[in-house]
Amino acid sequence: MGPEGKTLLNIIILGFGFMFMFTAFQTCGNIEQTVIKSFNSTEFHGSGYTSMAIIYGVFSASNLIAPSVVAVIGPQLSMFFSGLVYSGYIAMFIHPYTWSFYTASVVVGIAAAILWTAQGNLLTINSTDATIGRNSGIFWALLQFSLFFGNMYIYFAWHGHVHISDKDRQTVFISLTVISLVGSFLFFLIQKPEPEATPSEASESLLQTESTESASIVKALQLSVTKEMLLLSISIAYTGLELTFYSGVYGTCIGAMTQFGDDAKSLIGLSGIFIGLGEILGGGVFGMLNKCNRFGRNPVVLLGLITHFMAFYLIFLNIASDAPIAPEEGTHLQAYITPRYTVALLCSFLLGLGDSCFNTQLLSIVGFMFREDSAPAFAVFKFVQSITAALAFFYSNYLLLHWQLLIMVVVGFLGTLSFFVAEWVVVSSRRDTDYDSI
Structure with a gap:
């Protein structure tokens, strides 16, 4: 397989990894307020809306540190560890506590910033000026398909259910956690693209990322x-x-x-x-x-x-x-x-x-x-x-x-x-x- 074929395969794997992860996470976000209302637990007093507010608030602030993390550990490991955090947030619903719910919300906010910075970095590394449009389109299409599969699962799993029982909730969130983990492990299939002209460029740009991080904030x-x-x-x-x-x-x-x-x-x-x-x-x-x-x-x-x-x-x-x-x-x-x-x-x-x-x-x-x-x-x-x-x-x-x-x-x-x-x-x-x- 030539360099062009390898980079295209990397983009497809990247898209499928995100599709699995966000099939789980977007479905989780869509149903969590409904699920939380059905808890019979006296020890849980969380709100799905507040959780999402925390995630997006922390996400916005974490955009400042994310490029440094990706520069140090690389995009592949950044996406893998961020994916594990997403899976942890979803798994928390299997047996939720108020403290674990809000702690997980903060950590996911940080992971989200690192995940999306790494995704942009990986997309750029595996694209040229001629292929960036096509590759972005492939990634976007695969990502949007995540809205189908998780929600289709919810439609069939909850069909005719007036009340979401503990068993219903646990079955759904165990399934979503497994789906999310599959997405995280897919990132390990991404291969390093072969530098075509100047092998030093990639390492130079990585060093520039670290040295110009403060400049980019300014x-x-x-x-x-x-x-x-x-x-x-x-x-x-x-x-x-x-x-x-x-x-x-x-x-x-x-x-x-x-x-x-x-x-x-x-x-x-x-x-x-x-x-x-x-x-x-x-x-x-x-x-x-x-x-x-x-x-x-x-x-x-x-x-x-x-x-x-x-x-x-x-x-x-x-x-x-x-x-x-x-x-x-x-x-x-x-x-x-x-x-x-x-x-x-x-x-x-x-x-x-x-x-x-x-x-x-x-x-x-x-x-x-x-x-x-x-x-x-x-x-x-x-x-x-x-x-x-x-x-x-x-x-x-x-x-x-x-x-x-x-x-x-x-x-x-x-x-x-x-x-x-x-x-x-x-x-x-x-x-x-x-x-x-x-």
Whole structure:
């Protein structure tokens, strides 16, 4: 197998490793608030929303130390040990205690930052300028398939279950822990790519990573106050808020709807599958549109906003206002229309589709605007996104559904306007460059 074949195989193994890990972890995040409500334990007083707030808060801060860890122990071991931490978090649900739940949340936040830094590093090492787009696409597609398999498992495992018993919970989380461990061990199959031209480059770049770590932190701080990044940060903040909503809150709302009957709990899994369908469709279509970008990024972002506003309006009508914070037996409040699970699943699809509209265009514009400083720019991106996700998970403990939707409507509208201005800055600077080159 030639160097090209070996690097492609590495990317596929990387994608499958993440698919297994996040099949387990995303499913865990989707169901944990519902599962926690069903505990009969007097010694457990945790909240799934608070746990996720801690994970994202620690994740954002840990982006500062993650590059140093990856530089010292290498991307492969970084991903393996981070994967073990993810598996530990999932395994904790087999027999949970409040202290172990929140301790695991802190450690997973640190592991997440190291995992994603290592993933970016490994993707770069195994790609050239010509293959980076293709390799990113393969990785993204495999990662998004994680939304299918775990949620499909939940749908069949919980079908017709009104109450999640200890045995139901233990069976699911033992299975998810094993799936997560398989993903971690897959990383050991990744082989070192053969350096094609200059063998010293890889070691040089590793040394540069260590020596410029403090410089990249300074650069990230400088970029965070530039006009372009401040404009984009409102859109990025919005992606953090809606990430919280579709990955943790909306599934809990569906599971709390007694009007959906005995299938309410298993519908959480089906909702996750429809979010995944929206993500994969949007990621594929809008990822390709970036190549033939005649109309710019604004129409795709506007489509994302309209899609999300449609979803929010239908959710407002279809789901009871106290669903995010309802007790284990669910909510008996009436929504504005007779609740239909078909409408709930349509909203799941729209949430995934809109999310991919925003994320593909934000990744594209940040990569274009900050081409020379992509690493610190994406560190700022992840920092803003994870801080707002942490904030949203925190307020999800207390706010009724209509207030959560209102916050997303306001921030989404402002974020779209500020994105339009940022895109206009890009287009006008491109025109200036074209004019100067004549």
